[in-house]
Every structure is written in structure tokens, then in C-alpha cells.
Amino acid sequence: MSALEYARMQFGLTASLHFTFVMVTLGLVVLVAVMQTRFVVTGQDVYGRMARFWGRLYAINYAVGIATGLVMEFEIGLNWSGLSRLAGDVFGAPLALETLVAFVLESTLLGMWIFGWGWLGKRLHLALIWATAATALLSAFWVMVSNAFLQRPVGYAIDAGGTARLTGFGALLTNSALWFALVHAVAATIVAGGVLVAGVSAWRLRRSLTRPDHELFRRSLRLGIRVGLIGTFFTIGFGYAQFGWIGSSQPMKMAGGGERALERQAEMVQRFGPGNYLVSDNVGAALGFMVMVANLLFLILVVAQVLTYRDVLIRKRWARPVSWLLTALIPIPVLAALAGWFVREEGRQPWAVYGLLRTADAVSPMSAGALRLSTFLFSALVIALALADWWLLARAAARKPGGDPDAAFGQEDDGVRIDRQEVTV
Incomplete structure (x- = not known):
């Protein structure tokens, strides 16, 4: 394998695993905020216990996800110096803002929320989890702003030294490659969070x-079912809404094969010069997988939502297969989202910055042997972090929820406080 292939494989693996953490984090934090809001508004202890239980899973996933994000930062600096030299001043600006938001503001707010149980007033404590959710979404926004520049470079000018300089920050924020993709991606994270909550809950309800x-x-x-259903609806809608822009701005991504692809290839050669602009057949396969999974997931969640009426899904034996299916579906939204990420990134090849910088020119001047070694080391690290995260999440999901939602951090008991309000819907 060449140095370029090792660099792409390394970053693709790291980014994919990091993306799984991001999806679960964004989805869970919104659900936890909703649960705690109900706790504060209704005063029912069950919602406070829900917020604490699912908040523990969220905090675990966030902490490990930060570590994988740091690995990605190292990889960009080490392996993609050509990209940094040409366009680092432009796409690096939103990434710097994301770093400040995710590593500083969000982590600070989350820490205050975790250790604030039992010490802060309920409304102030609730404001902290909503602020954490807002900073998480803001972090996703800045990442998508940076990625949209790679998909459609705007707001820049090439100086005398051949470096892209930022000329209009507003152009980055109004990039046509940004907004539909942003809503699509955020909605997908909501689906992941909802399906995780529904799947784990279905598993726990099948136990004594x-x-x-x-x-x-x-x-x-x-x-979880209700939120997952709503999220799937918006994910599908804003996914299809991007097809028009993709067809006009990145025609090779939707060209498929045959004569149509050859026509698009000739157009790209005329526009950008000699080269192979045909995308991998895997792009079309990934797109088909994503669309199929999204539609099937929507139908399954509709059925599950109907079966929640009078708790049929829980009480009736004939509905048990749907309960098992919800648990089996836990990783499916993440896999579908990874397929979508593959379409977005692989589908723009051979460009690192579309129409401006080829991927082959973006990689650092390193030997294949050096990149092979770094690929092994970084891959082993992120895989170990992913395995640790899944193990910790499984342990936390199996743990008995604490009984006092107002207990201070670290003082939750394993008993359960029965409240008359808990038996009402």
C-alpha cells in the first residue's frame, strides 16, 4: 500500500469510530435534558432517576469520545500537512471554535452538571444540562461548517504564496453544502440516542x-421510541433534500455507472484537467444501504409506537419479537450514519478540497513505512478506546438505577423510593 492509502485508511478508521461516540453523545444529551425537564416540571422522582441513569451512559461515552477526538487532531497535523498548508487558515477557523466549545465549554458544563446533583437548585441544575446540550450541538455545527468548506470551498482567496486566506466568514456560514447536511446529521444522532434508550429499556423490561x-x-x-421516530422522519426528509445540491455540485457522487458516469467523467476532465474522477462503486452501495435502513427503521419504529398503546409491547407475548428487535437495532442507526459519512467523503474523491486540492497533494511527505507504523499504533489506540467504551456502557446499562434523584454525586443508593406519582402515565 502507498503512503496515501495508509493515511486515508488511518483517518477513515479513526473518524468512523469517533463519529460513533459523537452520535451517541448528541442523541443522549438531548434525551437526558428532556427527562430532567419533566422531573423539574412534574416533580415525579421517576424522571429524575431516568435522567441520572441515562446521564451516566452519556458521561461515559462523552469522556471516551474526547480521547478519540484528540487522536484525530494529531492525525490531521501529522498526515495531512498539504491540506493544512493550503487551506488551514480557512477550514481551521471553525475547527478551532469547535475545540474551544467541545473541550472547554461543554466539558466544564458537563462536569458542573455531574457534580451538581444534590448541591444546586433544580432549575439551575436543569439549565446546566440544557446548556451542555446546546454546546454539543454548537460543536457539531462548527465541525459541519469546516466539512462544508471541504465539500464546497467558499469565502476564500488564494494569496501570492498559493495559500487560501479567509475573506468572508459569513460565506462559510451560508455555504449551500452546510445546512441540509447539518440538520440531516443532527437528526441522525437523535435517532441513535432514541434507539439506544428504547433498545436498552426493552432489554431491561424483559428481565425480572x-x-x-x-x-x-x-x-x-x-x-426512546417516540424520539427515534421523530428523528428518523427528519433524517429521511433532509437526506433526500440534499440530492438536488449533490447532483448539481458533485455530479460524480450520483453518477452511478455506465454511460452516464462516462459523460460525467468527460465533463470533469474538461473542467479540471486530466484525471480519474470516477468514484468507487462502494459509494452507490453505501447510499443504497443508508436509504434502505432509514426507511425500514422508520417502519419498525411506527409499529413499536403503535404497540406502546396500553403497553402491548411489554405485556403481550406475541409482541415480544418487536421488543427483541428494538434491542438488536441499537447499532443500526450508527452503521447507517457511517454509510452516509462514507458517501459524503468518499464520494468527493479525488478531492480533499473539492475542485481546489487533490487528496494525493494533501497528504504529508512521509514514507509508506512510517505511515504503516502510525496507522497500526493509532488504530490500536482508537479500537481499544472503542472496546473500553462499549464495555463501560454495557456495565452501566445493566446497573440498577439509584433510588434518590436528589442525592449528591457518588451518594446514590441502589434502593428505590416508591412514589405514588410513578404509577401514573
């Missing part, structure tokens, strides 16, 4: 549980 725990996971199941 005490009545109060049963109520916690019953409500979590209903909320």
Missing part, C-alpha cells in the same frame, strides 16, 4: 425487575 424499575424503563422505552 422490581416495580419501580419497571416504571423507569417503561417510560424510557416510550420516550
